[in-house]
Amino acid sequence: MESAERTVNDVFRNRVEKYGDRLAIEKKLKGVWHGASWNEYYERARATGLGLYYLGIRKGDMVALLSENRLEWLYSDMGIMGIGGVLIPVYPTLVAEEIEYILNNSESRIIISENKNQLTKILEIADKCPKLEKIVVMEDGDADRSNPKVISFNELMELGRKQQEADRNLFEKLAADVGPDDLATLVYTSGTTGLPKGAMISHGNIFWVVQSLDAIRPHFASDTDCTVPFLPLSHVFERIAGHFYGMYCGITASYAESIDTLLADFEERRPTMILAVPRVCEKVYQKIMAQVQEQSAFKQRVFYWGQKVGSRISRRREMHRRIPFWLKLKYRIAYAMIFKKLQDKLGGRVTWMTASGAPTAEEIIRFFNAAGITVIQGYGMTETTAPATMQSLADYRIGTTGKPIPGEDIKIADDGEILIKGGNVIRGYWKLPDETKDAFTPDGYFMSGDIGMFDDEGNLLITDRKKDLIITSGGKNVAPQKIENLFKSDPLFTQFIVIGEKRKYLTGLCNINIEEAARIAKAEGIAFGDPAGLLDDQKFLSVVQRHVDERNSHLARYEGIKQFRIIKTEFSQNGGELTPSLKVKRKVVQEKYRDLIEEMYAKEAADGLFEKK
Numbered sequence: 076m077e078s079a080e081r082t083v084n085d086v087f088r089n090r091v092e093k094y095g096d097r098l099a100i101e102k103k104l105k106g107v108w109h110g111a112s113w114n115e116y117y118e119r120a121r122a123t124g125l126g127l128y129y130l131g132i133r134k135g136d137m138v139a140l141l142s143e144n145r146l147e148w149l150y151s152d153m154g155i156m157g158i159g160g161v162l163i164p165v166y167p168t169l170v171a172e173e174i175e176y177i178l179n180n181s182e183s184r185i186i187i188s189e190n191k192n193q194l195t196k197i198l199e200i201a202d203k204c205p206k207l208e209k210i211v212v213m214e215d216g217d218a219d220r221s222n223p224k225v226i227s228f229n230e231l232m233e234l235g236r237k238q239q240e241a242d243r244n245l246f247e248k249l250a251a252d253v254g255p256d257d258l259a260t261l262v263y264t265s266g267t268t269g270l271p272k273g274a275m276i277s278h279g280n281i282f283w284v285v286q287s288l289d290a291i292r293p294h295f296a297s298d299t300d301c302t303v304p305f306l307p308l309s310h311v312f313e314r315i316a317g318h319f320y321g322m323y324c325g326i327t328a329s330y331a332e333s334i335d336t337l338l339a340d341f342e343e344r345r346p347t348m349i350l351a352v353p354r355v356c357e358k359v360y361q362k363i364m365a366q367v368q369e370q371s372a373f374k375q376r377v378f379y380w381g382q383k384v385g386s387r388i389s390r391r392r393e394m395h396r397r398i399p400f401w402l403k404l405k406y407r408i409a410y411a412m413i414f415k416k417l418q419d420k421l422g423g424r425v426t427w428m429t430a431s432g433a434p435t436a437e438e439i440i441r442f443f444n445a446a447g448i449t450v451i452q453g454y455g456m457t458e459t460t461a462p463a464t465m466q467s468l469a470d471y472r473i474g475t476t477g478k479p480i481p482g483e484d485i486k487i488a489d490d491g492e493i494l495i496k497g498g499n500v501i502r503g504y505w506k507l508p509d510e511t512k513d514a515f516t517p518d519g520y521f522m523s524g525d526i527g528m529f530d531d532e533g534n535l536l537i538t539d540r541k542k543d544l545i546i547t548s549g550g551k552n553v554a555p556q557k558i559e560n561l562f563k564s565d566p567l568f569t570q571f572i573v574i575g576e577k578r579k580y581l582t583g584l585c586n587i588n589i590e591e592a593a594r595i596a597k598a599e600g601i602a603f604g605d606p607a608g609l610l611d612d613q614k615f616l617s618v619v620q621r622h623v624d625e626r627n628s629h630l631a632r633y634e635g636i637k638q639f640r641i642i643k644t645e646f647s648q649n650g651g652e653l654t655p656s657l658k659v660k661r662k663v664v665q666e667k668y669r670d671l672i673e674e675m676y677a678k679e680a681a682d683g684l685f686e687k688k
Contacts, residue, residue, distance in 0.1 A: 135258065353435040495520060584664060
């Protein structure tokens with residue numbers, strides 16, 4: 076750590092002095108990379124912050140930000156924090172009514188939006204937001220000059236540069252005036268139920284996490300590393316563990332154009348590490364497994380042999396056991412024939428990647444590990460400013476989320492709930508004193524709502540969400556995520572949601588991988604035109620039942636899926652079923668597809684009519 080660093084503002088200034096004209100950040104837009112050196116990054120962030128200062132933003136004032144990942148996002152983040160303002164990240168997928176709620180609840184005075192599409196949503200609700208004074212638009216040509224509230228991002232920076240000329244050291248003085256106890260950002264929880272709550276994250280929370288991650292050995296990153304971020308900066312994980320920790324380490328960040336261009340961006344910029352969530356790992360794995368099924372029988376046998384060898388290597392590395400010469404030799408062959416292709420698809424230099432935020436099937440993790448990409452798992456949430464536990468590159472146990480990060484105090488309540496205390500835990504929820512009080516134990520531990528336990532080595536295992544735990548009418552406690560991960564390791568299922576609270580048996584709602592469905596139909600000799608039509612084909616549905624039966628064979632009798640229904644439209648953020656971090660909103664799914672669920676339990680209800688009272 077550089078001397079006298081207390082906040083990310085201090086880190087930013089020191090890294091700019093250290094790295095100067097070296098590339099700091101870049102973003103691909105419409106196929107072209109646009110970048111900024113550390114000096115340019117600082118100048119543009121300062122111009123943004125002082126432009127907001129010129130418009131009247133002062134320490135503690137709220138500024139909202141509605142955009143996909145862009146360089147302007149980063150300039151705004153560091154500029155707002157630099158003048159002591161409070162940034163409110165807003166997911167660009169939110170509809171106008173949701174944006175209205177966040178703007179009014181946070182009392183945001185200015186909102187920075189990406190383009191015409193986002194501006195349209197804001198203008199739709201602007202009159203209902205009495206505190207909103209200005210709307211800044213990143214795309215210069217999309218700024219509506221006829222509206223006095225609207226200015227472009229370039230105009231904002233020009234105002235800041237004029238402010239800089241008037242007072243050469245103003246930005247540095249304002250940044251130095253920000254202390255660890257000052258509020259840095261309000262991050263609204265994605266809200267699987269009810270209205271979103273604004274988690275109050277201080278400068279001290281952020282810096283505590285950054286220092287704690289840096290204390291883990293071996294280091295996750297150094298200033299020779301580079302990454303290609305693609306998760307939204309609006310989410311606390313990418314912003315804290317990627318943006319702020321990356322800045323602390325001095326890495327170069329090349330922001331991907333989109334999820335659709337991700338593999339091309341990886342091959343072009345060749346990252347050394349990747350921050351990902353389990354759903355991304357699952358999709359990559361499912362795609363590879365689907366491709367394997369299209370190969371000849373001989374090539375399939377070779378693949379599964381290599382996968383078995385890779386899994387044995389992965390287990391030995393995990394347990395720090397010696398790898399025999401004969402196994403090393405087999406692995407070299409397997410790596411050259413199978414795993415090198417995966418590594419090359421990711422740019423050829425990735426040494427580790429994360430799969431944090433939800434449980435991930437062990438076979439998927441071992442597959443990546445066998446390719447020489449150590450999959451690091453951790454556990455945390457918005458309320459812990461991202462991580463609370465983390466595996467290290469030298470000490471990890473697959474199936475766990477690692478040990479508490481340095482300085483973190485975690486204990487397990489009598490009912491199994493994970494309780495957390497540390498410098499990363501938020502002070503509470505904005506304007507919600509009762510909810511804040513209810514979120515903490517009398518002795519100050521944050522109640523996570525997750526169920527877990529520690530293994531003999533001190534690694535935390537997450538067994539389920541406290542509220543997601545299914546209790547059947549027969550009194551069986553069922554952890555749905557375990558079953559769902561088992562089904563999602565089959566390439567046929569892209570999503571699988573277990574239903575069964577207070578029911579006699581478990582059922583499931585699923586999305587089907589249409590490409591895999593078409594491949595299977597061809598192999599089974601099932602005629603079809605549009606592959607989507609297979610979801611109504613009885614012969615194909617019999618095949619799906621076989622896949623369900625095969626997955627059930629790995630489960631206890633009471634955990635088996637007795638019936639299922641296919642949801643023909645993929646779960647999505649726009650459909651309301653997924654959060655921005657791609658987690659399923661269970662209650663939304665159950666409410667949206669209530670009729671299908673009741674249909675699966677119609678026989679149970681009919682049987683109940685004849686039960687003895």
